[in-house]
Amino acid sequence: xxxGVFDSGIGGLSxxxxxxxxxxxxxxxxxxxxxxxxxxxxxxxxxxxYSLDALEFFKNFDIDLLIVAxxxxxxxxxxxxxxxxxxxxxxxxxxxxxxxxxxMNNTQSNILILGTKxxxxxxxxxxxLSSYAYENVSALATSLFVPIVEEELxxxxxxxxxxxxxxxxxxTPDAIILGCTHFPLISAQISAYFDDKSKLIHSGEAIVEYLxxxxxxxxxxxxxxxxxxxxxxxxxxxxxxxxxxxx
Amino acid sequence: xxxGVFDSGIGGLSxxxxxxxxxxxxxxxxxxxxxxxxxxxxxxxxxxxYSLDALEFFKNFDIDLLIVAxxxxxxxxxxxxxxxxxxxxxxxxxxxxxxxxxxMNNTQSNILILGTKxxxxxxxxxxxLSSYAYENVSALATSLFVPIVEEELxxxxxxxxxxxxxxxxxxTPDAIILGCTHFPLISAQISAYFDDKSKLIHSGEAIVEYLxxxxxxxxxxxxxxxxxxxxxxxxxxxxxxxxxxxx
Numbered sequence: 098x099x100x101g102v103f104d105s106g107i108g109g110l111s112x113x114x115x116x117x118x119x120x121x122x123x124x125x126x127x128x129x130x131x132x133x134x135x136x137x138x139x140x141x142x143x144x145x146x147y148s149l150d151a152l153e154f155f156k157n158f159d160i161d162l163l164i165v166a167x168x169x170x171x172x173x174x175x176x177x178x179x180x181x182x183x184x185x186x187x188x189x190x191x192x193x194x195x196x197x198x199x200x201m202n203n204t205q206s207n208i209l210i211l212g213t214k215x216x217x218x219x220x221x222x223x224x225x226l227s228s229y230a231y232e233n234v235s236a237l238a239t240s241l242f243v244p245i246v247e248e249e250l251x252x253x254x255x256x257x258x259x260x261x262x263x264x265x266x267x268x269t270p271d272a273i274i275l276g277c278t279h280f281p282l283i284s285a286q287i288s289a290y291f292d293d294k295s296k297l298i299h300s301g302e303a304i305v306e307y308l309x310x311x312x313x314x315x316x317x318x319x320x321x322x323x324x325x326x327x328x329x330x331x332x333x334x335x336x337x338x339x340x341x342x343x344x
Numbered sequence: 345x346x347x348g349v350f351d352s353g354i355g356g357l358s359x360x361x362x363x364x365x366x367x368x369x370x371x372x373x374x375x376x377x378x379x380x381x382x383x384x385x386x387x388x389x390x391x392x393x394y395s396l397d398a399l400e401f402f403k404n405f406d407i408d409l410l411i412v413a414x415x416x417x418x419x420x421x422x423x424x425x426x427x428x429x430x431x432x433x434x435x436x437x438x439x440x441x442x443x444x445x446x447x448m449n450n451t452q453s454n455i456l457i458l459g460t461k462x463x464x465x466x467x468x469x470x471x472x473l474s475s476y477a478y479e480n481v482s483a484l485a486t487s488l489f490v491p492i493v494e495e496e497l498x499x500x501x502x503x504x505x506x507x508x509x510x511x512x513x514x515x516t517p518d519a520i521i522l523g524c525t526h527f528p529l530i531s532a533q534i535s536a537y538f539d540d541k542s543k544l545i546h547s548g549e550a551i552v553e554y555l556x557x558x559x560x561x562x563x564x565x566x567x568x569x570x571x572x573x574x575x576x577x578x579x580x581x582x583x584x585x586x587x588x589x590x591x
Binding site: 132133134138139140142143240241243244245247248250253254255257258259261262329330 | 385497501
């Protein structure tokens with residue numbers, strides 16, 4: 098199978114990392130809309146328009162499935178993309194909500210969603226978790242985590258004080274959904290803040306779990322073909338991909 | 345006179361604030377490219393393309409002068425805009441560098457430029473200051489200040505720890521150029537960090553000083569016509585304008 102992976106920027110490479118670890122696909126085509134990143138601060142109509150542009154891009158390739166690795170796009174544009182696409186489309190929000198449900202048996206579990214402003218405002222995760230009967234769900238827009246990851250301030254007082262700012266009124270959650278593809282890079286620090294007592298839900302792992310539950314993968318592909326595209330500065334994206342994915 | 349003010353987003357309203365305080369213009373037309381903000385992380389070709397798009401927008405109005413309130417655009421696209429424009433174009437970088445020169449008599453003064461990554465990489469301020477014979481100039485990309493201002497974390501440990509991170513190896517400067525239109529909103533905190541010993545250069549005030557040195561303004565306009573446009577969500581921009589400009 099040939100899969101497309103779409104993100105507004107480079108963050109979706111964390112989903113590609115999971116796909117590679119599980120050796121699910123013969124060919125992976127990644128497209129980051131780096132000229133227009135970030136989507137998380139834009140309004141619904143703009144996000145929709147950009148998402149349909151990306152769909153047109155993927156129509157150039159003979160893919161069987163498109164993974165929307167961007168939480169913001171998954172929250173706002175997934176239905177419209179599905180209607181317009183000649184291939185299957187899955188998003189990290191439905192996969193993440195389902196992974197959370199599978200990890201938490203008790204519908205009284207205390208679940209915290211972290212995301213960009215647009216993802217949090219969409220209430221997409223909450224609506225799905227509510228349909229699974231979870232009642233104890235809250236969401237926080239932790240926008241500063243994005244530039245902190247981009248500046249690689251993993252081990253910094255800046256990250257620590259930013260977590261204290263965002264989490265000051267938060268009880269230790271049973272599960273934390275990392276609702277932005279940048280956040281897995283600071284998952285150790287977020288987990289440690291809550292004394293490693295919370296189950297962290299990671300988009301890449303959630304997508305793999307979701308696909309394995311839906312599709313019968315007959316064989317493994319230890320060395321898939323990889324193609325990377327970007328709407329701006331593809332060399333920078335390829336450099337990050339090399340580093341993150343150990344290529 | 346009728347003036348246009350262009351910025352990638354809402355930050356340029358701090359320049360409009362200075363124009364209003366000094367009552368220079370009969371009519372002010374503001375355009376923020378909010379659908380494609382921020383420019384500071386994009387590459388030169390994209391910044392150039394977006395800037396020329398904005399020029400086309402302003403051609404719809406009979407303006408006499410365009411102020412480029414965005415440091416990134418001023419650093420990368422000013423010459424190209426000037427060549428293509430049927431009106432005068434001035435940018436905050438040349439105005440800021442000149443204001444710095446006028447404030448600092450001694451060319452040995454220690455000058456610190458703060459900006460986005462794109463503005464700092466352009467070396468636009470450094471090149472101008474170097475042409476004025478200043479030798480003791482350094483620049484810092486303080487990207488995290490942008491979301492800190494957008495989240496209004498003015499009085500926060502997050503801002504304090506971020507300043508400690510960026511400024512840890514910095515000697516108290518004689519002058520600090522606030523090379524991003526967001527930064528005037530945290531100028532009191534930046535000034536206090538250096539015990540109020542540095543002269544801060546603010547783009548809006550620098551533009552006013554620059555224009556008053558070039559143009560003979562015959563009369564004052566205490567109640568100019570104001571028009572605000574945005575490429576996305578103009579109502580949000582108008583709401584911020586109302587708040588910042590006390591309209």
